[in-house]
Amino acid sequence: MVRSSADRGINRGDQIGMMFFRSFIFFLGVLATLLIGWAGLVGIPNMMISEVQPPKGLERYTYEQSFGRSIYIREGCLYCHSQQVRPVGYGADQARFWGRPSVPADYIYDKPHLLGTMRTGPDLFNIGARQPSEEWHLLHLYNPRIVSPGSVMPPFPWLFEEKITAGPEDKVVALPDSIAPKGKVIVATAEGRALIAYLIGMNHTYPVSQASASNDTTKKK
Amino acid sequence: MAVQTITKEPFVSFASDAAEDVSEKQVRVQIDESVTSPVVLYFATGIGWLLFGSLAGLAAAIKFNLPEWLGGTPFLTFGRIRPVHLNTVMYGWASLAGAGMIVWLTGRLCRVAVQKTWALYVSAILWNLGVLFGVVSLFFGYNQGMEWLEFPRPAGGLIALGFLFFAYSIISTFRKRQVEHLYVSLWYILASMLWFPILYTVANLGIYDGVTEAAMNWWFAHNALAVWFTPVGLAGAYYFIPKVIGRPIYSYYLGLLGFWAFALFYNWNGIHHLVGGPLPTWLVTVSIVASVMMFVPVMAVAVNHHLTTLGHFRMLKYSPTLRFVVFGSMSYTAVSLQGSIESLRSFSEVAHFTHYTIGHAHLGVYGFLSMILFGAVYYIMPRIAKWEWPYPKLIKLHFWMSAGGIALYVIAMCIGGWIQGTMMNDPSLPFIASVNATKSYLWARSVGGTMMLIGHLVFAYQFVLIIYRSGPARYVPAWFEVRPTAALTGETKSA
Numbered sequence: 001m002v003r004s005s006a007d008r009g010i011n012r013g014d015q016i017g018m019m020f021f022r023s024f025i026f027f028l029g030v031l032a033t034l035l036i037g038w039a040g041l042v043g044i045p046n047m048m049i050s051e052v053q054p055p056k057g058l059e060r061y062t063y064e065q066s067f068g069r070s071i072y073i074r075e076g077c078l079y080c081h082s083q084q085v086r087p088v089g090y091g092a093d094q095a096r097f098w099g100r101p102s103v104p105a106d107y108i109y110d111k112p113h114l115l116g117t118m119r120t121g122p123d124l125f126n127i128g129a130r131q132p133s134e135e136w137h138l139l140h141l142y143n144p145r146i147v148s149p150g151s152v153m154p155p156f157p158w159l160f161e162e163k164i165t166a167g168p169e170d171k172v173v174a175l176p177d178s179i180a181p182k183g184k185v186i187v188a189t190a191e192g193r194a195l196i197a198y199l200i201g202m203n204h205t206y207p208v209s210q211a212s213a214s215n216d217t218t219k220k221k
Numbered sequence: 222m223a224v225q226t227i228t229k230e231p232f233v234s235f236a237s238d239a240a241e242d243v244s245e246k247q248v249r250v251q252i253d254e255s256v257t258s259p260v261v262l263y264f265a266t267g268i269g270w271l272l273f274g275s276l277a278g279l280a281a282a283i284k285f286n287l288p289e290w291l292g293g294t295p296f297l298t299f300g301r302i303r304p305v306h307l308n309t310v311m312y313g314w315a316s317l318a319g320a321g322m323i324v325w326l327t328g329r330l331c332r333v334a335v336q337k338t339w340a341l342y343v344s345a346i347l348w349n350l351g352v353l354f355g356v357v358s359l360f361f362g363y364n365q366g367m368e369w370l371e372f373p374r375p376a377g378g379l380i381a382l383g384f385l386f387f388a389y390s391i392i393s394t395f396r397k398r399q400v401e402h403l404y405v406s407l408w409y410i411l412a413s414m415l416w417f418p419i420l421y422t423v424a425n426l427g428i429y430d431g432v433t434e435a436a437m438n439w440w441f442a443h444n445a446l447a448v449w450f451t452p453v454g455l456a457g458a459y460y461f462i463p464k465v466i467g468r469p470i471y472s473y474y475l476g477l478l479g480f481w482a483f484a485l486f487y488n489w490n491g492i493h494h495l496v497g498g499p500l501p502t503w504l505v506t507v508s509i510v511a512s513v514m515m516f517v518p519v520m521a522v523a524v525n526h527h528l529t530t531l532g533h534f535r536m537l538k539y540s541p542t543l544r545f546v547v548f549g550s551m552s553y554t555a556v557s558l559q560g561s562i563e564s565l566r567s568f569s570e571v572a573h574f575t576h577y578t579i580g581h582a583h584l585g586v587y588g589f590l591s592m593i594l595f596g597a598v599y600y601i602m603p604r605i606a607k608w609e610w611p612y613p614k615l616i617k618l619h620f621w622m623s624a625g626g627i628a629l630y631v632i633a634m635c636i637g638g639w640i641q642g643t644m645m646n647d648p649s650l651p652f653i654a655s656v657n658a659t660k661s662y663l664w665a666r667s668v669g670g671t672m673m674l675i676g677h678l679v680f681a682y683q684f685v686l687i688i689y690r691s692g693p694a695r696y697v698p699a700w701f702e703v704r705p706t707a708a709l710t711g712e713t714k715s716a
Binding site for chain 2: 015052086104117
């Protein structure tokens with residue numbers, strides 16, 4: 001039940017004006033909080049980082065690598081693999097030789113970003129440098145447990161096809177005899193080849209200048 | 222004397238000084254009748270997505286135990302089922318059920334029939350189409366590649382449009398309000414009506430590249446919680462706890478402090494998802510500071526909710542709604558304090574990149590938000606369906622399956638994740654050791670997930686019964702146990 005405003009000696013017009021004013025202040029405050037947050041966390045950093053120049057050693061993705069990157073997104077690799085190397089003294093990335101700490105300039109050609117937030121599997125920022133073998137990647141994508149016992153990674157058989165004989169361009173999966181199909185070979189499809197091209201191309205071992213290394217390196221042991 | 226008993230129905234603070242009479246009750250009945258169909262539509266479709274989303278989540282969980290299981294088809298690979306799970310439970314279940322609850326709450330709190338109900342039907346249809354389109358796209362691999370923003374643009378657009386229609390109805394109702402005082406729940410509801418469209422628009426501007434896109438991604442993802450999901454849950458907790466117990470909220474001023482501190486600090490939190498990442502140090506530090514500052518709104522809300530409940534724990538024995546909602550509000554305190562600590566660099570060094578984060582996320586979205594939504598559905602449905610829940614024992618089963626399941630889930634993932642992080646940070650161990658160490662915890666997680674799914678099936682079954690008014694007729698509220706005072710006073714208040 002609405003209490004009568006006359007009880008409290010307030011003019012009805014003033015009261016509506018007051019209610020309107022209070023709602024206005026409320027919505028203004030609500031709007032301001034969100035937009036200030038956006039400016040601080042996204043807007044200002046966007047201006048700062050937009051001046052970053054691409055490092056000399058970083059190459060643009062080839063067409064095949066870009067296609068491979070879209071397969072990486074399609075199959076949801078980012079839910080288990082990060083693409084960022086932590087700084088010295090923070091975690092064991094350095095001790096595991098996963099590469100120098102990543103910097104904003106390393107990601108200049110990445111859209112969408114694939115930094116990731118999970119390491120069910122290892123970081124892939126330098127997987128091309130760490131594991132350049134095409135043969136290994138073929139086996140690993142066909143069935144991860146062939147080369148990495150205990151892995152919980154899913155197999156990706158639809159990136160491969162069975163053939164009677166492999167053509168000259170085909171990448172054949174070097175399956176052990178025990179699991180190889182009789183009289184047939186398994187070769188990578190165009191999608192599989194592109195994904196491997198992307199993975200092997202992922203090599204950020206080139207040097208970057210100290211100035212661009214403005215990453216989150218506060219913690220020093 | 223009959224009138225006297227009706228006035229025992231507790232009322233929240235804003236009207237507690239108004240003398241209640243039979244016409245008061247009629248006003249409430251009219252308000253409830255104005256929203257019956259839209260609320261049932263929101264709840265029913267939300268529960269549909271809950272079942273589907275839980276199945277997807279459970280399948281994704283089991284894939285950690287049996288990586289080859291359902292591994293032959295691209296549609297069911299882990300990397301597609303996981304985003305299907307997240308997006309259906311967030312944008313399908315939690316959003317639609319939350320919208321249903323908000324519609325009902327807004328009518329009650331503005332003490333007026335909900336306006337522009339046609340917009341609510343349009344909203345529910347657009348929203349469901351958006352989720353459906355998005356889910357099918359994800360199965361086919363059309364993923365935008367950013368967590369929480371996976372749905373292709375058209376699907377996201379349909380949902381955003383649905384939200385605008387929804388907000389239109391809520392704000393129209395607010396403008397017709399018959400109350401002078403705005404209750405705390407309404408602040409959260411109104412703020413989110415404004416926040417969510419802005420958040421979504423700004424996130425989709427497409428002006429971000431490289432690492433700023435990552436900053437935007439996590440600003441958005443964390444803020445989806447800050448400007449939509451958490452306000453929904455808190456609006457529910459602020460309403461149902463005092464309502465069921467029958468006393469006003471502990472402190473209005475703490476509510477005020479909690480709201481504005483929440484608005485100020487929460488939307489600065491997102492970048493703690495990128496601790497140790499290739500972003501400017503100050504940016505991550507700002508987010509950590511804001512995350513720790515969340516202690517202020519969280520403690521204000523915690524004191525308010527828990528001190529309102531204090532001394533009335535006996536009620537948890539009887540009221541299903543209160544049991545779910547109090548579980549939810551306790552989870553909110555726990556998950557928020559955990560989150561503040563988790564954002565610290567030293568803690569993140571171990572917990573980041575591990576299953577610990579997954580456990581934390583589920584404590585928030587399930588332990589807090591979903592439990593409050595369950596409580597809300599149990600409270601609202603008898604009032605709009607004019608039929609009591611037929612089987613209180615099934616409500617009890619649902620509660621214990623959900624509560625036990627989420628407890629097992631969170632404990633297993635937090636312990637397993639911590640061990641995983643510790644081993645990952647020990648370079649003397651091979652990386653695969655951190656995978657193998659988590660396996661038994663991941664099995665426990667699957668068991669917890671199965672329990673939750675059973676709870677949801679029981680919930681959905683009884684929901685179908687109540688909308689068709691089937692099952693044994695019940696003329697007293699579906700309390701868990703016969704409530705002595707209710708039996709004495711002849712109170713006819715629903716669960």
